[in-house]
Amino acid sequence: MHPILHPATNRPPTLPFQASTMASPRHLLKLSGALLLLCVGVCVARNSDFSIVGYSEEDLSSNDRLVELFEKWLAKHQKAYASFEEKLHKFEVFKDNLKHIDKINREVTSYWLGLNEFADLTNDEFKAAYLGLNAAPARRGSSRSFRYEDVSASDLPKSVDWRKKGAVTEVKNQGQCGSCWAFSTVAAVEGINAIVTGNLTALSEQELIDCSVDGNSGCNGGLMDYAFSYIASSGGLHTEEAYPYLMEEGSCGDAKKAESEAVTISGFEDVPANDEQALIKALAHQPVSVAIEASGRHFQFYSGGVFDGPCGAQLDHGVAAVGYGSDKGKGHDYIIVRNSWGAEWGEKGYIRMKRGTSNGEGLCGINKMASYPTKDK
Structure with a gap:
């Protein structure tokens, strides 16, 4: 456990925050030029391995410590x-x-925020770079059926984690491309x-960015149902190894696709809207694509705990639900979401x-x- 986390709660410290302790640019200019220029150009490696929480009480004790924290x-x-x-x-x-971050960590007990890689972005900059769902008014399920409709709530397991069942690959990173869909x-x-x-098998997001263009716009956003439709109608989706991620739009690579076998799906279905029980029924049987509003600062800096923070329902980000528990x-009951x-x-x-x-x-x-894909045995 990182030393800046409280042993009893594994939470970040609660810190008294004074704006006056923050170094102004004018004061910063007066500090050692060597210190200031460490990361203008090539960053200098440090021995300190900061946790994702990213700060301690001592870091806010002086201007020098704050500058050092930034470096x-x-x-x-x-x-x-x-x-x-x-x-x-x-x-x-x-x-x-x-x-x-410090203010929220002092006020909220169910989750906490941290100085992650987005800490030098304004919220507007963050939203422009890391979201990318185009929520269309019409949905395109392959049928109106919901195959888990008749599943009894009493038959559902208390918890499910598809990571532990070998159905979730390692976490990936979309980078500054609106390809969350x-x-x-x-x-x-x-x-x-x-x-x-x-x-x-790890599959190719890049193929969808390049080739699933009916309703989708590559790094400028898309919708999961349109992507499912492409996979079902085009003969499947190829591996990530054969068609690697570029973090930008490319041309649809038929040569790349020919180099590996495709993973197929039979179709896809939509979970009845605004029905949490239906979502849990589906999630008990397989990972599910979901859309959320992820544009808030609480979400931007989320670091741990059960998130119940402020957010609306203006869908702007596609993610995958991979389990649920308590x-x-x-x-707190929760849904496990892979970002x-x-x-x-x-x-x-x-x-x-x-x-x-x-x-x-x-x-x-x-x-x-x-929504979720279907696959016949």
Whole structure:
């Protein structure tokens, strides 16, 4: 356990935050030039391995410690800026985000925030770079059927975690490409393929970005149902190894696709909208593509715990639900969600989102637009 976490709760420290302790750009300029220029160009490696929480009480004790914290954060995330002026601007953003993170960590008990790789981005910059769901008014399920409709609630297991059942690949990172819809789709297809065949195979998000163009817009957003439709009608989806991720749009690579066998699906179905019980029924049988609102600062800096923070239901991000369970100690029921922002975000790339809310749309709209692929044996 990292020393800045409280042993009893595994939570970040609660810190008294004073804006006056933050170094201004004017003061920053007066500090050692060597210190300031460490990460203008090539970042200097540090021995300190910061946790995703990213700060301690001592880090806010002086201007020098705050600057040092910023430099360590830059080194950890290999950040480099084009100019000294840009670095000063990013330091101001970093300070504002740290103030927000510390404030929430003192006020909230069910989850906590951390200085992750997004700590030098304003919320507007974050939203522009890392979301990408195009929520269409019409849905395109292969039929109106919901195959899990007749499953009795009493027959559902108390908890399910498809990671432990070998149906979830390692967490991936979409980078600054609005391709969340492709990652959500692929996670669900990888899951049902593993369940049916016993083979867990990493599949290609890049193929969807390049080739699934009916209703989708590559790095400018898309929708999981359209991607499922492409996979079902085009002969399947190829492996990530044969068709690797580029973090940008490319041309549809027929030559790449010919180099490997495709994983097929039979079709896909939509989970009845705004019905959490239906989502849990589906999730008990396979990973499910879901859409959420992920644009808030709480979500941007989520680091751990059962998230019940402020968010609306304006869907802007595609993710994959890969299980559900309960935090017995605090009585929180949750859905396990795999994100596509890398393993350093959240709980090693995952977030536990509270379920059982009074709102039919679910927390952050998670019940509004869920769907899953089908695969015949």
